[in-house]
Amino acid sequence: MALNIDKSIHNINGTELYVERFEQSSSAPVLVLLHGFLSSSFSFRRLIPYLAGDFTVISIDLPPFGQSGKSTSFTYSCNNLAMTVIQYLEEAGVKSCFLAGHSMGGQISMYVMKNRPDLISDTVLLCSSSYLPGAQRHLKYMSHLPFFPYLVRRRLEKTGVEKNLQNVVYNQNLIDDDMRTGYLTPFLDNQIFKALAKMLRDREGDLAEQDLHNIQTRCLLIWGEHDKVVPLTIGQRLHRDLPNSSLIVIKDTGHLLPEEQPEMVHRYMKDFLLDAK
Numbered sequence: 001m002a003l004n005i006d007k008s009i010h011n012i013n014g015t016e017l018y019v020e021r022f023e024q025s026s027s028a029p030v031l032v033l034l035h036g037f038l039s040s041s042f043s044f045r046r047l048i049p050y051l052a053g054d055f056t057v058i059s060i061d062l063p064p065f066g067q068s069g070k071s072t073s074f075t076y077s078c079n080n081l082a083m084t085v086i087q088y089l090e091e092a093g094v095k096s097c098f099l100a101g102h103s104m105g106g107q108i109s110m111y112v113m114k115n116r117p118d119l120i121s122d123t124v125l126l127c128s129s130s131y132l133p134g135a136q137r138h139l140k141y142m143s144h145l146p147f148f149p150y151l152v153r154r155r156l157e158k159t160g161v162e163k164n165l166q167n168v169v170y171n172q173n174l175i176d177d178d179m180r181t182g183y184l185t186p187f188l189d190n191q192i193f194k195a196l197a198k199m200l201r202d203r204e205g206d207l208a209e210q211d212l213h214n215i216q217t218r219c220l221l222i223w224g225e226h227d228k229v230v231p232l233t234i235g236q237r238l239h240r241d242l243p244n245s246s247l248i249v250i251k252d253t254g255h256l257l258p259e260e261q262p263e264m265v266h267r268y269m270k271d272f273l274l275d276a277k
Contacts, residue, residue, distance in 0.1 A: 003052055009067070012091065013084040016069035018061040022052040029121075030094055031055035031273070034085065036103025037129070038156075038164070040066025042182040043102065047258040050266035054274065055098070060085060062108065064195030066186055076199035078206070082111035089119065098273050100124040102258060103230060107132075107206050113217045114207065122218045124269050126257045127230045130238045134205035143200045149193035156187060170226045170254035179259070212241040219245040220272040222265060224253035246272075 006021040020041050031051060035043045041059040051057050062081055064070040074080075085108065089097065099120050101109030106128025113120050135143075142148055161184045165175050186192060219242050223235040232249060239247040248268055253260050 003049060010088060010091070012088045013074075013080070015063045015071055015074045015084065017063065017084065017088055018067035019088065020057075020059045022048060022057040022059075024052055024056070026056075028054065028056045029273070030097035031057050032085070032089070032094075032097050032099050033057060033059040034062060034099070034101040034105030034108050035059075035065070036105050036127075038065070038187075039103070039183070040186055042066070043256065044258050045182070046262040047265060050262055051269070054270055058092075058094075058097075060088065062105065064192055064199065070189065070191040070195040072194050072198050074195075074198070076195070076202040077204050078107055078111050079115070079204065080202070081108050082115055085112055086116050086119065094119075096121055098122055098124070100126065100269065101128060102126040103255065104129045106130075110207050110212070110215065113215050114211055117215070117217055120217055122220070122273055124220045124222065124272065125238070126222050126265070127224055127227050127235070127255050128221070128238065129230055130206050130234050132206045134203050135200050140201045143197045149197045152196050153187075153190075153193045165256075167228055168255040169260060170224065170252060171260060174260060209241050212238070213243060215242055216244055220268065221245055221247040222257060222268055223247065223249050224255055224257055224260070225249050225251045226253060227255045229255040 003022050004024060008019050010017045010019060033044050035041060040061050044059055048057055048059065061068040063074055096119060099109045099112060106125040107130065109123055109125060113123060161180055165179060165183065166172060169175060221235050221239055223232050225232060235247055239245050250261050250264060257265055
């Protein structure tokens with residue numbers, strides 16, 4: 001099936017927001033995808049072809065990642081990123097939608113649910129970031145120093161795209177040149193390192209337990225059994241704290257669920273989101 005894709009950039013909440021929209025039918029329910037930290041819409045490239053048969057898929061590059069803006073005047077807090085997503089959906093005329101977030105995108109999804117529960121029908125959280133505090137005070141202070149973006153770049157270069165991919169993928173045979181290039185390309189733009197330093201200062205930490213208890217949106221949590229980045233124990237704790245949630249664990253899978261198990265993830269998402277729709 002050939003995908004109908006519309007790529008666009010929108011001025012939203014003081015930044016540029018890059019959006020990919022896949023629409024097969026105007027009557028299909030809308031599903032919004034939010035990627036993880038140091039990633040972009042590229043991370044959903046293997047999952048979207050499955051989803052696009054059932055949904056109008058909107059994949060958003062969260063600033064400062066992918067092709068979205070990297071301004072140092074934007075506030076990169078979880079709450080403001082969530083409000084940016086909400087503002088885009090309002091301007092796009094979306095009245096109700098499904099939401100799916102991977103890793104950091106899962107945490108932003110929970111902020112969206114907290115702020116606008118009326119906008120979100122159901123949510124899928126893929127190895128979602130949870131329970132992380134904000135940066136320590138000394139790091140926030142250091143992030144103001146002129147050389148700090150250089151340190152951020154050096155740290156990422158030292159780790160390297162290959163090592164990062166090995167850490168997030170259980171099946172190492174999946175790592176190929178296409179994947180290497182896709183995850184490396186955004187970091188060839190020097191502006192992202194200044195924006196990442198600002199993001200460190202702005203990040204307020206993940207939602208508190210009481211906030212999670214107050215989220216009534218129906219949530220499906222899908223976790224990789226061998227996730228090294230956000231371990232399964234976090235998923236189990238999140239399942240306990242989200243009152244209307246269920247948890248599915250996929251064996252022989254790491255953190256990068258949309259890349260490793262796109263067909264299986266799609267099946268679980270479709271069954272959950274469309275079961276009573």
